[in-house]
Structure formats: structure tokens, C-alpha cells
């Protein structure tokens with residue numbers, strides 16, 4: 001088994017943190033975007049979208065999509081239950097994970113792709129689209145700040161996949177010019193706590 005990885009990117013980081021929380025070791029194959037290693041015919045045969053992460057099983061089967069990869073390992077090793085242990089917990093984690101992904105991670109990725117020098121010549125860029133995306137992400141951060149006033153973790157009292165998605169999204173924002181505003185004390189408290197976990201360095 002191997003996990004095709006991009007060291008600094010939020011989606012592969014989600015899977016690495018998830019695996020670290022489960023204490024599961026999977027060999028990593030580093031892909032270099034600058035060298036176009038995600039666009040080679042060999043890589044595109046594994047994922048025609050050219051996106052990371054990709055999990056390759058020993059029989060050659062391939063799983064893409066961070067959440068699908070994490071669910072594979074959750075089924076294989078249910079403890080600790082990062083997708084929830086009860087019907088209600090599973091639904092809440094699904095809900096908050098989707099919100100973290102769609103409402104926060106996607107705008108922060110759009111902001112990064114539309115404003116960062118790395119993507120010049122690789123993607124069409126619009127500074128205006130980038131700024132709009134940053135605005136959306138900041139509004140969503142304010143919303144989550146209010147949510148986190150009432151509980152320790154995003155989906156309840158237990159660390160979950162939803163927290164992993166949000167922390168990876170907000171780390172991208174922090175590193176690319178869209179950090180959590182200091183006035184958002186509950187979100188900042190939560191971010192400090194989740195990024196202090198030893199698994200955050202995975």
C-alpha cells in the first residue's frame with residue numbers, strides 16, 4: 001500500500017493527520033507539482049484529475065478523494081472513531097465535515113489559487129475572484145467562531161474528521177494570506193488546541 005502525497009497541501013494533510021490519529025503507518029510517495037509529477041501519464045492513470053492524495057492498495061486498486069481514503073481506514077480500524085460512534089454523532093460529523101470542506105476549505109483554496117505566484121502560468125488567475133473567495137472565507141470563520149463558543153470541537157465534544165478538515169483549511173489560510181482574525185477568540189482557541197496535537201505535524 002502507498003499514499004501519493006503532497007507535503008504542503010491541505011487535502012493530503014487531512015489523510016496524514018487521520019492516519020496519525022489512528023496510529024496507522026502507510027508509506028508515502030512524494031509528488032512534486034513544480035516538476036509536473038502529477039501530470040505524467042503514470043500518475044494520470046491513477047487519477048485522471050491529477051489531484052492528490054491517492055491511495056494505492058497492494059492489489060493495484062486506487063482510491064482518490066481524501067474523505068473516501070479516510071473512510072477506508074475508519075472501516076478497517078474503527079478506533080478511535082473519527083467519523084462518529086453513534087447514529088447522531090455520525091450525522092453531525094458528516095454535516096460539519098461537509099461544511100468545513102465546502103464553506104471554508106474551497107474558498108481558501110480559491111483564494112490561494114487565484115492570488116499566489118505559484119499558480120501563475122499554471123492556472124487562469126483573477127485577483128477579484130481571489131478577493132471574493134477570501135471575503136467568503138472570513139465570513140465563514142466568523143460563523144464558526146460563534147459555533148465554537150458553545151463546544152470544544154466542531155462536531156461536538158470529541159475530536160473528529162470535521163476538525164481535521166477545518167484545521168487543514170485554516171492552516172492553508174494562515175500560510176497564504178487569509179489567517180483567522182484575532183478578534184475570533186473561540187475559533188482561535190480551537191485552532192491553537194487542534195494544531196497543538198502531536199498528529200498535527202504528520
Ligand SMILES: N[C@@H](CCC(=O)N[C@@H](CS)C(=O)NCC(=O)O)C(=O)O
Nearest residue numbers: 009010011050051052053065066067
Ligand atoms: N476533493 C479532493 C481534492 C484534491 C485536491 O484538490 N488536491 C490538491 C492538493 S490539496 C491537488 O492535488 N492539487 C494539484 C493541482 O491542482 O494541480 C480531495 O478531497 O482529495
